[in-house]
Amino acid sequence: MSLRHAVLGLLTWQPMTGYELANKFDVSLGNAWHASHSQIYPELGKLEDEGMIEVVARGARNSRTYGVTDAGSEELRRWLVDVEPNRQQRSESGVRSFLAPRLLKPKDSRLALERDLRDIRAQQEMLEEIQRRMDEDPGGSHPFAPAVDLGLRINPVIEGWIRDQLAELADTAD
Amino acid sequence: MSLRHAVLGLLTWQPMTGYELANKFDVSLGNAWHASHSQIYPELGKLEDEGMIEVVARGARNSRTYGVTDAGSEELRRWLVDVEPNRQQRSESGVRSFLAPRLLKPKDSRLALERDLRDIRAQQEMLEEIQRRMDEDPGGSHPFAPAVDLGLRINPVIEGWIRDQLAELADTAD
DNA sequence: GTTGACATGTAACAAGTTACATGATTGA
DNA sequence: TCAATCATGTAACTTGTTACATGTCAAC
Incomplete structure (x- = not known):
């Protein structure tokens, strides 16, 4: 699974709402990875439950801005450094x-x-x-x-x- | 979905058993597409039900060699010529x-x-x-x-x- | 006031992976 | 006869897509 790492990566760069994340996946990472909001929101829930991310701000329209916790940073580091990458390029x-x-x-x-x-x-x-x-x-x-x-x-x-x-x-x- | 088109493509080239197909996916197409036998056998069943492929030979070890029917060839042609390709390169x-x-x-x-x-x-x-x-x-x-x-x-x-x-x-x- | 972007969610389904399971045949 | 390969299948689970659904807020 790598959606969570892409999410952690984007949130490490900058705290964001789920909505903003969904857009980032298209404009920033779209060429290498895509995810729709229906995947992103549940993943944000799981990551929050696991203590990888946390709500850092609440804004208009019931929005929640998430940021990465220390545990999340460590998980991202671990994935990048320790995990065997999956080189498959489905095309x-x-x-x-x-x-x-x-x-x-x-x-x-x-x-x-x-x-x-x-x-x-x-x-x-x-x-x-x-x-x-x-x-x-x-x-x-x-x-x-x-x-x-x-x-x-x-x-x-x-x-x-x-x-x-x-x-x-x-x-x-x- | 494109597994079926990859299967049709490989079988158009040469009739094969499900087992041989699974290997072909690794050695021939592995760089662009992967499928494991647990995906391939059910797909072969569906394609046969739909008349896209048929058993052209039965061999040792209860093996069935599948070939593409006219309907299957037409479906492959249709996909290649008429269908909007999905350009996403997940990486x-x-x-x-x-x-x-x-x-x-x-x-x-x-x-x-x-x-x-x-x-x-x-x-x-x-x-x-x-x-x-x-x-x-x-x-x-x-x-x-x-x-x-x-x-x-x-x-x-x-x-x-x-x-x-x-x-x-x-x-x-x- | 109504359109459009912002924002979040769920349900149903399709696709893909991993693990479990079984049996036939070949060759050493 | 034992290991390896051939050959097929299913079950449980994860991932990803599409469609449905709801509500907020800003600008025109």
């Missing part, structure tokens, strides 16, 4: 790109690959836009900007791969 | 590498990053070994060699990123 893009040229007729394959190329370009542009906005706001805190960076580095790899597949297809009759 | 490595230098003391951070570096080098060597074996056996069919290729391309990206973090740390006192 639907990967599966799709591998299957298409091998299993489909050239025409269908071209359709699938071109669509994947469009999608990955769109994602790339979105990431570049986010990066641009971060550059324009040097005062703002963007602790997980590297998640964007990771996306910006990996996407071209996959894009190149898809282009290679398309180039090979170009030599093939339909 | 625990990503999360770990982002968190370590930002949240830990330099000493702990160095420990965590060095461990991640070791692990990713080990994975890289494993992938290189697999690739070597595939090169030595040009007769064998390796339809998902690109999964290995994807790993071989993405790992250096993450490795470079971790090295950058370590280099920054080198300028910092503990």
Whole structure:
């Protein structure tokens, strides 16, 4: 399980409400991890029960801002330093790109690959836009900007791969 | 859900038993997707009920070899061509590498990053070994060699990123 | 006053992991 | 005959998604 560590990580950077956390997962860590509020709130409850986090402020609209306790910091440190990382990179893009040229007729394959190329370009542009906005706001805190960076580095790899597949297809009759 | 499409893809390439499928997920697609036999057998049952696959041979040890039906091929084609791909690249490595230098003391951070570096080098060597074996056996069919290729391309990206973090740390006192 | 963002929650379901369980066949 | 591999299955549990549900507050 790693949701709890992602939550602890984000809260270590800055105390937040569950709502803010859910947004952070999208904008900061979205490229590497996603969680929706229906996962986050129960996890916050468990972490509080276990003494890993605590309410540091209560605000309008019954909001609770959580911060990490010493026990939580220690748990995060332990996970980062002591725990065998899970290196698996589940990638639907990967599966799709591998299957298409091998299993489909050239025409269908071209359709699938071109669509994947469009999608990955769109994602790339979105990431570049986010990066641009971060550059324009040097005062703002963007602790997980590297998640964007990771996306910006990996996407071209996959894009190149898809282009290679398309180039090979170009030599093939339909 | 994409397990069924990965299964259909592997079976399109070559009819197999559930057991062989479970192995293929590790060696062929493991870098992009993993599934264990306890997931695969029920999925095979469902796919058979839906007419996507069928038993094409029965062998020793009560084994059943499954092949893809026309309906299954069509479903795979539909998924590859028509369905909006899920581009999310969940990455625990990503999360770990982002968190370590930002949240830990330099000493702990160095420990965590060095461990991640070791692990990713080990994975890289494993992938290189697999690739070597595939090169030595040009007769064998390796339809998902690109999964290995994807790993071989993405790992250096993450490795470079971790090295950058370590280099920054080198300028910092503990 | 009503729309939209903020804020929290639960229920039902699907997907994925780990552990338990069993039996067949091969090769040493 | 014993260990390893082949081969299949289920149960219990955790994780993750989608949908449903409710209420607060600010701005227009």
